[in-house]
Amino acid sequence: MTHPASAPVVIIGGGIIGCSTLYHLAHKGVPAVLLERKQIASGTTWHAAGIVGQLRESAAQTELSKYTARLFQTLEEETGQATGYKQNGTINLALSDVRMEQIKRSHDHALRMGIKSHLLTPEETAERWPWVNYDGVQGSFHVPSNGQVNPLDVCLAMAKGARQKGAQIFEHTAATRILTKAGRVIGVETDKGVIATEKVLLAGGMWTARFAKAHGVTVPLHAAEHFYIVTEPVKDLPKDLPILNILEERTYWKEDAGKLLIGGFEARGKAWAKDGIPQTFEFDELPFDMDHAEPELQVMFERMPALADMGIQTFFNGPESFTPDGRPFIGPAPEMPGLFIAAGMNSNGILNSGGVGLTMSEWMTDGMPKRGMGSIMAARALPFQSNLAYNAERVTEAIGLHYGLHWPGRQMETARGVRRVPLHEPLAKAGAKFAERMGWEVPMYFDTDTADWPNEPSIGYQAWSPCIAQEVKAVQNAAGLLDQSMYAKLLLAGPDAVTLLNHICGAQMDVAVGTSVYTQFLNKRGGMEADVTVTRLADMRFMIITGHPSQARDMAWIKANADPNWQVELIDMTSAYSLLTIHGPKSRAILQALSSDDLSNDAFPFGAAQDMDVAFARAWVIRRSFFGELGYELMIPSEFSAHVYEALMREGAPFGLRHVGMFAMNACRLEKGFRHFGHDIAEDDTPFETGLGFAVDLSKADFIGKAALLKQKETYMAAVPDRLVAIAVPELTLENGPYLSHDETIWKNGDMVGYVTSGGWGYRLQQMIGIATLHQSGGVTKAWIDEGGFTARIAGVDYPIHVQLAPLYDPQGEKMRS
Known part of the structure; x- marks a missing residue:
């Protein structure tokens, strides 16, 4: 059969993600065309374990996983194609105090998400899974509604369901090139001709990275070898046996046609196909590396000694693709309008499939999905991440992100030192301890006494807590210097720059030169796509400063929403400038010692910006502080950074200036109630729901999201039903916790009324604090809050909390404005 000359959408890749998107597009009335180089599911899908879990890292992703589980229950009835789906549940064991606390928190989170779960004792767990020994097991977390599916069958069912609604699938048809005109998609070239189309989904699994790179598009992922074993048939093995996960031992166990399938995700894996995937690859297995897999096999046999007598029928090794941060890449490709990405599922392709297919169908037809997908958007990828050697090294560790303990201090060890701020070496000499974020080496805290980053897992008190306490003390009483040069700096220039900014931002952007504006980029629902500060450098030049994870994403949003007729130019200036920030009551005196410009409060008020003398250099100085103290941001041409830094440290020494890291800033911003994009606010939240209504000017001309906000x-007038608030838990301590982090539920009079979006210890307030979102159908009003009676549930225990709308620290903002 010959493919058509045109199609509304062309999908490249016939794995579970491509077939799911085809299925969901068909159900929306879009008869898309899918191209598969060999046969459906012949890459990674066919040999997946088929585990279907539901709890994910965000509420939006959890809802999509829940949708996948529901879809698998109805797909066989709809299509007549068996899927092998069974809802036999999952059990996660805890072998340590840290893991036990984590599963208690997961149990609380499941309740919020409407997923029934149980905490089981070792004895109760053994009743459900008697084949392993329970030495060292403290308890387990049981989710009965999770399950498993036959991956090949469910993929074929989706393909059949899509065909029944008019979609077309062409196997043994390779996509060779995406065709463009003026940078936009106009078609797909195949080995059998051309298909004209304006929308393409690249869902090629482990083939995606190289294919995308050939088109100037970055999708960072790489294939790794994944090992599992299958036993001989096990007598009396229940077909409804729950799937067993032992994260601390990095293993999973499941029933498979009367046998046990046992796999592992080792801490350090093996990259596969560094030189490219063989053209002949189809339903292929890889050689089983016994030497590499032996440590995991030994763990399995120790956990289940009876394996020695069961016999192993299959030693399997197959490739799966993983991404540098362990999260998928989905959504529009910012480099090529009309191209969409759905790849890098990190061994979660089956459980992601229904939700990702639904989301991609919404993106490609409605312009945006119904739920925010910020943390997994394709637009977060940066060009350097298309480097093949970078991905090959990182994948050896990325496979281990799938299992193992996750905790706030866990650090990546591979592919380090890729991006360094200009002052990296001086900061290292000063005792900086760096974490990796988007390739950057980010100074998190300073410690000259300890050489290495702590490796002891903890979700409470950390080895660096005393260091943060000293840094915060300096910021509160003297001054602290933080290098935020990794923050993205985007220059927007041209006659229509202010018009474009007023179109995408909630605030009024037509301000005087030398003014810094805090604002958000908004979507059509009134939700927030970015959280930025914008400084007007000149009549037609604006500098946008945003977080380092948003560097590519925010540029993409600006470009995507610019009228082609507007005269604007957008330039990424991140590497051209350092961003040194100084905070604390002595910061003005220190900076004044280096400048002849007037830094008095009258001459240089909060929110002002000046191009001024600093030591022997010129720098843009912006009066802002994410610490909630008097503070300044110094945007310095990179070549002058070392000089200005040395001058600041020299002049600051008598005033008690010290280095501070990002941990200290985060602790301070929590006390001040400053929102963190991606944790406290995101695409599904509006400024009015998050206490940021002050940053919206509804009187200005039409802008994206204005109608929804109006x-x-x-x-709701003055009382929206959802609102962010500040909370404190008085009876908790720094040393003993337990700590607020995120997703802890908030209760009032026996009803769940919200959850924590971010939290931790407040060193200035000496309290456990957080930011939480509350829901009250009649409106989250001050009167309702002042009634009190709120509690926070942390790892299964309820603690009384104090709640208020205003920030806990310096609620009037007097320190920043002094």
């Missing part, structure tokens, strides 16, 4: 304000 409707929200008119509907």
Whole structure:
């Protein structure tokens, strides 16, 4: 059969993700075309374990996983194609105090997400899974509604369901090139001709990275070898046996046609196909590396001694693709309008499949998905991440992200030192301890007494807590210097720059030169796509400063929403400037010692910006502080960074200036109630729901999201039903916790009324604090809050909390404005 000359959408890749998107597009009335180089599911899908879990890292992703589980229950009835789906549940063991606390928190989170779960004792667990020994097991977390599916069958069912609705699938048809005109998609070239189309989904699994790179598009992922074993048939093995996960031993166990399938995700894996995947690859297995797999096999046999007598029928090794940060890449490709990405599922392709297919179908037809996908958007990828050697090294560790203990101090060890701020070496000499973020080496805290980053897992008190306490003390009483040069700096210039900014931002951007504006980029629902500061450098030049994870994403949003007729130019200036920030009551005196410009409060108020003398250099100085103290941001041409830094440290020494890291800033911003994009606020939240209504000017001309915000304000007046608040837990301590982190549920009079978006210890307030979102159908009002009676549930225990709308620290903002 010959493929058509045109199609509304062309999908490249016939694995579970491509077939799911084809299925969901068909159900939306879009008869897409899918191209598969060999046969459906012949890459990674066919040999997947088929585990279907539901709890994910965000509420949005959890809802999509829940949707996948529901879809698998109805797919066979709809299509007549068996899927092998069974809802036999999952059990996660805990072998340590840290893991036990984590599963208690997961149990609380499951309740919020409407997923029934149980905490089991070792004895109760053994009743459900009697084949392993329970030495060292403290308890387990049981989710009965999780399950498993036959990956090949469910993929074929989706393909059949898509065909029944008019979609077309062409196997043994290779996509060779995406065709463009003026940078936009106009078609796909295949080995059998051309298909004209304006929308393409690249869902090629482990083939995606190289294919995308050939088109100037970055999708960082790499294939790794994944090992599992299958036993001989096990007598009396229940077909409804729950799937067993032992994260601390990095193993999973499941029933498979009367046998046990046992796999592992080792801490350090093996990259596969560094030189490219063989063209002949189809339903292939890789050689089983016994030497490499032996440590995991030994763990399995120790956990289940009876394996020695069961016999192993299959030693399997197959490739799966993993991404540098362990999260998928989905959504529009910012480099090529009309191209969409759905790849890098990190061994979660089956459980992601229904939700990702639904999401991609919404993105490609409605312009945006119904739920925010910020943490997994394709637009977060940076060009350097297309480097093949980088991905080959990182994948050896990325496979281990899938299992193992996750805790706030866990650090990546591979592919380090890729991006360094200009002052990296001086900071290292000063005792900086670096974490890796988007390739950057980010100074998190300073410690000259300890050489290495702590490796002891903890979700409470950390080895660096005393260091942070000293850094915060300096910021509160003297001054602290933080290098934030990794933050993205985007220059928008041209006659229509202010028009474009007013179109995408909630705030009024037509301000005087030398003014810094805090604002958000908004979507059509009134949700927030970015959280930025914008400084007007000149009549037609604006500098946008945003977080380092948003560097590519924010540029993409600006470009995607610019009228082609507007005269604007957008330039990434991140590497051209350092960003040194100084905070604390002595910061003005220190900076004044280096400048002849007037830094008095009258001459240089909060929110002002000046191009001024600093030591022997010129720098843009912006009066802002994410610490909630008097503070300044110094945007310095990179070549002058060392000089200005040395001058600041020299002049600051008598005033008590010291280095501070990002951990200290995060602790301070929590006390001040400053929102963190991606944790406290995101695409599904509006400024009015998050206490950021002050950053919206509804009187200005039409802008993206204005209609939705006007409707929200008119509907709820001054009391929206969802609102971010500040909370404190008085009875908790720094040393003993337990700590607020995120997703802890908030209760009032026996009803769940919200959850924590971010939390931790407040060193200035000496309290456990957090930011939480509350829901009250009649409106989250001050009166309702002042009634009190709120508690926070942390790892299964309820603690009384104090709640208020205003920040806990310096609620009037007097320190920043002094």
